[in-house]
Amino acid sequence: MDLSASSVGRERLAGSPVLPSMLYVFCQVESICEFVDSRTTKLPEKDTEANKISYLIIDTVVLLVSSRKVDKMQSMQQELVRSALSLLFKVWKKVKLLRSSADCNNRKNQLQSREYEISKAIFNLSIDLASPACLEPDVVRKSIFGQAESNFENFVLAYWEKSPNLYRRKQITQNDDHVFAALNSAFNLGTAPDAIIESFIKGLVSCPAIASDELDINSFLHEVHDSLGDAIKYRQDIRVLRTEDPSDQTSMVCAREEHFFDDGIVFLDEDAFAEKCKHAFKNGYSIALRGMEFRSEKVAAIASALADLFGQPSVGANIYFSPPRSQGLARHYDDHCVLVWQLLGCKKWMIWPNPKPHLPRLYELFDPLDGTLDDNSGRVEVLHEGDMMYIPRGYVHEAHTDVGESQMNAYAGYSLHLTLAIEVEPPFEWEGFAHIALHCWVEKQKLGGSQFERPRAKEETLLFALVLHVAIRLLSSNDPIFRKACIVAAKLPSSSSCTRAHLKALRSSQRSTFDEIIRSMEKNCSFKEALKSIELAVQENNDEPFQWMSWLRRLPQEGDADLRIDFCNILEALEELVEAFSSNPEQALVGFTGFKSRFCRYVVYEDACESFETLLQMYRTTRNQYMKGMLALHGAHVS
Template identity: 85%
Template sequence: MHSNTTNRNEKRKKRKERGDEAAADDASPSSASFDRHVFPILLAAAQTTRQYSNSCSPATLAARLLRRVLSRSPQVLSPLPDSLVALLPRLLSSSCSSVAALSCEVLGAAALRSMEAGEVLASDSGIASGLARALGSRSQRVTEAACNSIMDLSASSVGRERLAGSPILPRILYVFSQVESICELVDSRTTKYTNRDAEANKISYLIIDTVVLLVNSCKVDKLQSIQQELVRSALCLLYNKVWKKVLLRSSADCNNGKDQLQSREYEISKAIFRLSIDLASPACLEADVVWKSIFGQTESNFQNFVLAYWEKSPNLYRRKQSTQNDDPVFSALHSTFNLGAAPDAIIESFIKGLVSCPAIASDELDINSFLQEVHYSLGDAVKYRQDIRVLRTQEPSEQISRGYATEEHFFDDGTVFLDEDAFTKNCKHAFKNGYSIALRGMEFRSEKVAAIASALADLFGQPSVGANIYFSPARSQGLARHYDDHCVLVWQLLGCKKWMVWPNPKLLLPRLYEPFDPLDGNLDDNGGRVEVLHEGDTMYIPRGYVHEAHTDVGDPQMNAHPGYSLHLTLAIEVEPPFEWEGFAHIALHCWVEKQKLGFSLFDKSQAKEEISLFSLVLHVAIRLLSNNDPIFRKACLVAAKLPSSSSCATAHLKALRSSQRSTFDEIIRNIEMNCSFKEALRSIELAVQERNDEPFQWMSWLRHLPQEGDADLRIDFSNILEALEELVEAFSSNPEQALVGFTGFKSRFCRCVVYEDACESFETLLRMYRTTRNQYMRGMMALHGAHVTGVVENPS
């Protein structure tokens, strides 16, 4: 009897298996067969939440079918039946780990068979939500399958972008933030691995790869919408557990980690950068705190500085030693550089953990363009001259003939410092042998310095302020005698340093990015101003003023330390749009846009075309005028955020505002009297004739100003040569008539331009510049470990 029962059960089992096989096989040739035989079982499994203990449960049957679909019927995957696509969100969320994992595998297999199908599946919001829930499973198998499925669906750029903009990204960031406890989350009933720790490590690397892929594929505005604490937590792990421990060390374990990661080092650097660019900075200083620390506690001091010294002459601000400990800004800097330690420890405080800070284009307003430009080099080791210089200048007495001392560099140009320990050791050795260490971009490497630089940028109404540190040994000179193309505030943080600053005989201030003129060989060594800066003192040196500095101050008793010195320079860089010339271009642009919209006499298409051409000529004429007129090169401070908390400060603020308006009025009179149509047209004709637009590349930033009206009438400042060709063609037939028209156009502009309109557009452009510069600054600081740890709750 027992034997007969056993035989019947075996026959029943075989018939059941044949039925399942037939269902899977029938699913191959047509969706109808799939819907008839497979779909009902999968639907039952998707809707069933009850747990079964026998092998006939809907989930068990569904898992068996999904396995056979994967192994025996690849045709059904291309494309997936619509009914299965509709069911996948539920299957991916199944409480049965086998069903959820196999559904992820089906999804990935379908994506691999057809990129087009993968893009469609990745764009399905239901599937994305189902994958997000699968990522939150307590089963390691499901998590792994979900990550692999995401990787498969991301084979195309469209698929990556769709998934990165879905709920999957915040979910994977949360899963990653719990990566250290993944071993605890593994369901032992579904674990098949013999080495549990090794497999948990494997899934950790897979999660990291998925995070990096999606973060780097996500649009910036989508990243901005993710919870900041979640981003901070992921950043902390990505930097400390991956970037710092796996990528920056060279041990065998870390090399093994590199091998297990699919993500390359620059991709991980990019993910860290992108996650951080819109995080609120925890170290923030108000502008009034910074100006009080530099210029003194009296509220009117800064306004006095702007009106009396800014871009006119150097000035020294003495700090009482008794007030240093009460100054929060000076105290923050003192702790940042470990200034109470020995020189070797000070060097380590700013050398350790450095990465290179690649230059961002002066007119770049899209952080994504910058990231594409430096795609393979982000996170590289520091480079000589780009990031750091180690140099000394010979004493004048050692010169063979009359002339200036020359700089001697410890490293060769372009050296990349891959071995951090060896690099640090060499810097210490160089310092002991009289070399100064000059490190650029401190606003990208230290949150406290970045906060000071950002506050100063607000104070002066400029896009950014650079920060460099200079650490010099006793009886030495680092940089040779030189001048800068930017104004600097020198802040003495440790020891003393003697400065010599010579008057600037030139009326024209040097511009950023322009070649430096050779120094005058007849500069009188005794004709400069001599100042010794003590700890806490600051000195302002305008751009164009020649200067040099020594640690040999002539009186050993003046040095509180054994002769060495550390100072911070804050560089207030006035970029082209934010000089008065730039403001004049903005004023012209605003007025022209009003004319195009019909607020004046230009209501005919031909007249509208002429206004575009005349405005282009006037832009060129303003540029030519600025090459010889000092006022155009001065910084425009209409967007400066000045303090005004007292009646005295308010009076100075009004005086400064009035001064800015007076400068603008003077510039407009200058434009009307001296802008030459013939000179501008001649320079344009020469460029067109030689097919050379280099002399007009300064105009590229004008592309950031909005242009309304007909597209055909807009000037393409990114392809300026084409616009110049059209201009020459239009004016060449009758230049005298063109001159008359231009003269009337210029006169109307100078008579009707609205200062307030230009101020509004100027401030809008400044915000755009500041946004990109701040994004760059936060991204680079993250690569130097500047972020906050945090534990986040499971996101809904």
């Protein structure tokens, strides 16, 4: 504890081997167990020696765990970590309970650890634990798309990012599907609405956003600092809303959403919050809870397996609980594909065709809906329990529980569904794959060296590569194929000859897409347009239009520093490019054309696949660490 008073001491603590021993002591001290298991909201009146030692051990464990970098946790025994996590979680809950008690001020003189320090310790300890609820991608594939090995291949080739599709489930198969059964039990679906609401409202903490390109969980923990484990926030974590009766809509204005709570409100009293949610539900409001993959181990296992199946960094999961004859979210479209899984009751969906050739991207501004969609042009489907609907990104849709008397079920019109959002981050679109392919090819040229015999050949190659990166980005605004998801890293089984045939078909389709992209690049990537956009940015001293390149810093660059592009300070490289090419643009055009031609002719698809999968694994590691940390804060490891 004395060591922690200085930065040098904290650094020594971070690498100290004493932590496993302290965790063992922490789990064995009887007075700590008595402290967390007692029902009183007050601390003992007398500071006995045992109590003082208990508080000191708790503070020391929290300090050691919080000071230790997460990559140093991997060597500790899993069972010891699980036992410590379970007890530490109970300590955290007890401290939160004591926060509002009369003894709050007195506690400061006894237990020094603050709530956020304990929550950080819980997060740190959990992120490298093996998940007991882990599912193989093949299990989720069969549950969603059916037992036949060709079903997923058919889905990818016929529907993925192209068209909605409904998967009907027979009642008899639901009981045999343990994935669906696990979801059923996770949300207490066999009970009354109030009990269902309590099953997913109680014990929630806020899930702060993690940057899309964050690959260092320690950096994330530094950013959130003292907010980890905070109470949930409205809109960030949960929405309670309803949409006005569709019959009240005019032909030019879309129905608007009405929210039960104000934006940004924080719910400190979860009992009072649960009661308000129940009241809102009875008055026609739907409850939409985000980030279920961070709150439920069973949902997390499904989301993680689905991300592996599609070869993407993560899959988000939200639940929507709607009362009878109501509409929650207003008519809208999403910037990600969704699989809607109906868990309870029925819900009627209307989906309109996507009139635009380009798929919407993550983080792009949404185009407003003018309310002029023809209701007769939409596809109507009623989802029953166990059914699943796939909706591609960009397809406008709405859903409500007014399904008609003939469709009513035993739950009197209540509906609960889970959405699994397959979010395609920029590096994992086909545009991203093209950037990776270009990067790999340039790095290979550096190792070759023979083409660099001419003076300044090395520098010109890097500058031509930078122009081509920009040209690829500009081309993606006109060619829809660049925005589609690249799933070369999809995890499919290859145990049987039949499966290998389907796997080969999917891989062949991915290779065909890459070949098409290369042809488009050779024909349409414009040096003049790319140079013009670069010159404008340099002239205005504005690198904002090129911030999309920041993720490229994650790709390894070989050679001396002068043979690397600093994607974190891209304006400096752009200035050098303008200085090199603006004086003689025609000569630069000839050089660029030759560079582009050589790349398109000699690029190696397999090299790009390998780098793509390496980058994906980096993203997946951080997302999984975040997921495990948040699950621990929701009590996932409490025995």
